[in-house]
Amino acid sequence: MQIALLSNPNSGRKKHLQKICELAQADPNISHFQASNTQQFIQFVEQLQQNPVDIVAINAGDGTIQALLTLMFAHLPVMPLLAILKGGTTNMTGGDVGIQGNCVAGLKQLIQWNNAPNRTTSSKVRPVLKIDWDATASPVCGMFFGAGAIIEGQDYFHSHIHKKGLRDSLGPALSALRILFALNRKEQSLFSPVSMQLSGYDQDSNPSSVQPTLQSSGKHLLAFASGLERLFLGIHPFWGDENGAWYFSAVRHQPNGYSLLKILPLFRGKPRIDMTPEQGFLSAKLNHLEMQLNGEFTVDGERYSTSAENHLITISLAGYATFLQL
Numbered sequence: 001m002q003i004a005l006l007s008n009p010n011s012g013r014k015k016h017l018q019k020i021c022e023l024a025q026a027d028p029n030i031s032h033f034q035a036s037n038t039q040q041f042i043q044f045v046e047q048l049q050q051n052p053v054d055i056v057a058i059n060a061g062d063g064t065i066q067a068l069l070t071l072m073f074a075h076l077p078v079m080p081l082l083a084i085l086k087g088g089t090t091n092m093t094g095g096d097v098g099i100q101g102n103c104v105a106g107l108k109q110l111i112q113w114n115n116a117p118n119r120t121t122s123s124k125v126r127p128v129l130k131i132d133w134d135a136t137a138s139p140v141c142g143m144f145f146g147a148g149a150i151i152e153g154q155d156y157f158h159s160h161i162h163k164k165g166l167r168d169s170l171g172p173a174l175s176a177l178r179i180l181f182a183l184n185r186k187e188q189s190l191f192s193p194v195s196m197q198l199s200g201y202d203q204d205s206n207p208s209s210v211q212p213t214l215q216s217s218g219k220h221l222l223a224f225a226s227g228l229e230r231l232f233l234g235i236h237p238f239w240g241d242e243n244g245a246w247y248f249s250a251v252r253h254q255p256n257g258y259s260l261l262k263i264l265p266l267f268r269g270k271p272r273i274d275m276t277p278e279q280g281f282l283s284a285k286l287n288h289l290e291m292q293l294n295g296e297f298t299v300d301g302e303r304y305s306t307s308a309e310n311h312l313i314t315i316s317l318a319g320y321a322t323f324l325q326l
Helices: 014-025 038-050 062-075 092-097 103-114 149-164 170-184 260-268
Strands: 003-007 030-034 055-060 081-086 122-132 140-142 144-148 194-201 214-226 246-252 281-286 288-293 296-299 302-305 312-325
Touching (some): 003 014, 003 038, 003 103, 038 062, 055 062, 055 103, 062 312, 081 103, 092 122, 122 144, 144 149, 144 194, 149 214, 149 296, 194 281, 214 281
Parallel strands (some): 003 055, 055 081, 081 312
Antiparallel strands (some): 194 214, 214 246, 246 281
16 A cells, blocks of 8 residues: 655654654655645645545644644545554544554554555544634644633643653643642632533534534533544543534533542543533533634644634534554
8 A cells, every 4th residue: 555654843753753764765655754834734735636645644743633634624535544653742643543652663563564465454433523713714623622721731731741751641641630639629820711602413404403412601611522532541521422423521610619529530421420411511422513712722732712703613523534553
């Protein structure tokens, strides 16, 4: 099979780039590209349009994967099989659907599999989110959307954890724990409730013609959506069983505080019996979500914000991506 491999030289595992280059250069089935900005990503996808390949391998982090998913869904008639090498800092997408091991070990496995005479193909299919919030910009496609305390956790990670050199799930996990202890102790300096209006639907029909599957308004602690089955440390903080394609969860602000005994079960997708939508704990599988939010949100680690004139964010299904498993 022909493989187009993209490496981002600015990603978190750039120290392995020389070895990646050597492995790719030694294999005639691999065309290796390096790209680190939007224009270079566009040029890479243009190459895929002109010279289609069997597999697109991505040696980078979540942000680069998001950028390429956005461009490939917009410009390629058919999504190629994807192979994710853990070349970034947090690698949340890679943790769920990537090739095991670091990026060098992953590429070695990919080369060995591709050159085997009797190879078999195993894969995972995941829904990809499409996030639309600005009429003047193109939608973004990605695997994870977050708002509220997700932003505070991201800020804490970059200011306190990232510079210590922690990689993969450990950094986000420590950030999440710090936020949880702040919630438990009511440390308002690390988090603040965010006003949101949420209307979620598990059907593909026009949302205006059906009743919402999920609805909430007021101040919220956080809200997040994902097409991944497992987030950092393998957590699955979702518990809805509707007919939608992707997961969504939100927690309304609790004026009386947040007990760790209540919050921790959410990480396993098993809320306590008293953690109901009426009590502000919401989760569902959706196909469409409309969110009114005045502020910042993140898609696969990249930050965006709504405009002063328009606070509406729409999340829908971009399509499905297939990820090679080895």
